[in-house]
Amino acid sequence: MEKNNILVRDLCKQFDGFLLDHVSFQVPKGRIVGFIGENGAGKSTTINLILDELKRENGQIQIFGKENTISAVKEDIGVVFDECNFHDVFNTSDIEKILSGIYKSWDSSLYRQYLKRFKIPEKKQIGSFSKGMKMKLSIICAMAHKPKLLILDEATTGLDPVVRDEMLDLFLEFIQDEDCSILFSSHITSDIQKIADYVILIHQGKIIFEEQKDDLVYNFGIVKCGKEKFASISPDDYITHRVTNVSVECLVRDKEAIKHKYKNIVVDNATLEDIMLFYIKGGAE
Numbered sequence: 592m593e594k595n596n597i598l599v600r601d602l603c604k605q606f607d608g609f610l611l612d613h614v615s616f617q618v619p620k621g622r623i624v625g626f627i628g629e630n631g632a633g634k635s636t637t638i639n640l641i642l643d644e645l646k647r648e649n650g651q652i653q654i655f656g657k658e659n660t661i662s663a664v665k666e667d668i669g670v671v672f673d674e675c676n677f678h679d680v681f682n683t684s685d686i687e688k689i690l691s692g693i694y695k696s697w698d699s700s701l702y703r704q705y706l707k708r709f710k711i712p713e714k715k716q717i718g719s720f721s722k723g724m725k726m727k728l729s730i731i732c733a734m735a736h737k738p739k740l741l742i743l744d745e746a747t748t749g750l751d752p753v754v755r756d757e758m759l760d761l762f763l764e765f766i767q768d769e770d771c772s773i774l775f776s777s778h779i780t781s782d783i784q785k786i787a788d789y790v791i792l793i794h795q796g797k798i799i800f801e802e803q804k805d806d807l808v809y810n811f812g813i814v815k816c817g818k819e820k821f822a823s824i825s826p827d828d829y830i831t832h833r834v835t836n837v838s839v840e841c842l843v844r845d846k847e848a849i850k851h852k853y854k855n856i857v858v859d860n861a862t863l864e865d866i867m868l869f870y871i872k873g874g875a876e
Contacts (some may be wrong), residue, residue, distance in 0.1 A: 595619050595653070596740045596772045597641065602650035604636055611636050612773070615649070618740070623762060625783030625804065626776040627867055628793040637793070638744050641774075642670065653870040666696060669733030669775045673745035675725035677732075679718030683711060686732060694719055694736035702735035707750050709757065710730040722749045730758055734765065741765060741773040747782050757780075759786050765843035784808060804863075811861040812846025813869075815839075818855060828852070831873035842869040 597618035605609040611633045618624045626634050639645040641652055643661040662667075677686055683706055693695040704755050709727045711714060717725065730746060741762070742841045747755045763786055765771055777783055783790060783804075790807055791801040814829065821832070821839035828849060829841035842865075846858045861869075 596655060598651070598653040598656075598785060600651040602640060602652065603648045604638065604640060604645060605648060606636075607683075609633070609636075609700070611640075611798060612752045612800055614793070614796070616798060616801050618772050619789075620772055621766055622788040622827070623766055623773045623775055625787030627778065627780055627790060629865070629871060630778065631795045633796045635744055635794060637643055638742060638776060638795075642652045642668075642715045642742065647859070652719050665845065666694060666736070669728050669736065669738035669741045669744040671726075671733045671741070671743050671747045673726075675717070675720075677717050677728070679716060681717050682715060683713045683717075683728070686717075686728070690732055690736065699735075699737045701737070702731065703736075704712075705735060723751060724727075726750055727754065727758070730761070731876040739771050741775075743773060743775045743777070745775060745777055746775070747779060762786055776795050780862070780867060784863040790863065792870060794821065794871050800816040805863050807863060807866055808861070810845055811866055812843050812849065812858040813865060814841040814843055814849060814853075814856055814858050816856050824853065824856070826829060826837050829872060833869070833871050833873045840869075842866065842873060 595617045600615050601615070602611060602614040614633070614637055621735055628634055628708070636645065640647050655667065657664065687699065691699065709731065711724060711728055711731070720728070726746065726749065733741060747758055750758065759782060762773055762775070766773060775783065775787065786797070787804045790804050791799065793799045814824065815838055818839055821841070824841065829843050832839055832841040842856065842861065849856070850858050
């Protein structure tokens with residue numbers, strides 16, 4: 592039985608000045624996969640290829656175990672981009688009329704329940720909504736037809752911390768159904784750190800790593816020391832390093848092993864953002 596809702600193999604796309612270079616990863620059922628990287632790294636390009644908005648030059652994309660013929664599986668996918676695409680003159684009832692005609696599995700009572708839960712005004716025109724309210728509505732609409740796969744491209748960008756927290760809780764509820772999964776692209780690494788099971792880092796069109804989030808957050812660490820102490824650390828013991836005027840910082844894969852081996856060296860915890868910045872700016876391949 593197929594265990595992935597998305598499988599990407601050797602995906603390539605060339606633009607002027609940019610190459611998406613043999614990108615491979617998977618989004619397992621019942622899991623949230625965070626997709627991180629700086630702006631222009633290839634996150635949105637990859638998502639647009641998965642959604643068949645762009646034509647790939649090479650590689651394989653499977654959704655629900657089938658080659659991606661998106662039209663055949665659209666009913667089971669919810670997509671949210673960083674902009675609300677509903678017309679300003681519509682209200683929530685207008686949106687419901689449109690979407691219930693598009694999706695056979697549209698659930699009106701679930702939609703109403705979400706509107707109430709997230710305090711979305713039902714009579715007001717969408718043009719009068721705040722950015723946060725528009726994003727909440729977009730997420731609600733993506734979920735009200737009960738998809739098996741959510742694809743989120745910067746869907747929490749521009750939301751205040753309280754609203755972001757509400758949406759993250761909703762995403763965690765969504766994957767309680769072991770058939771459902773989420774591909775969540777975001778540059779807000781704290782959101783990914785909070786809810787993702789796996790993290791993919793893409794940089795300049797290449798996948799740098801695909802790791803379990805807990806391994807990254809609990810095992811990786813940052814060594815901070817003077818240049819003399821740094822000279823005593825074996826290059827095999829760190830992934831990459833950066834030099835400041837007064838010290839050297841190294842990213843290590845197993846902080847407990849490093850603490851054990853180098854007794855007089857301080858090893859700090861590493862956040863997902865720290866890890867991403869080290870890979871992108873620290874000169875690692």
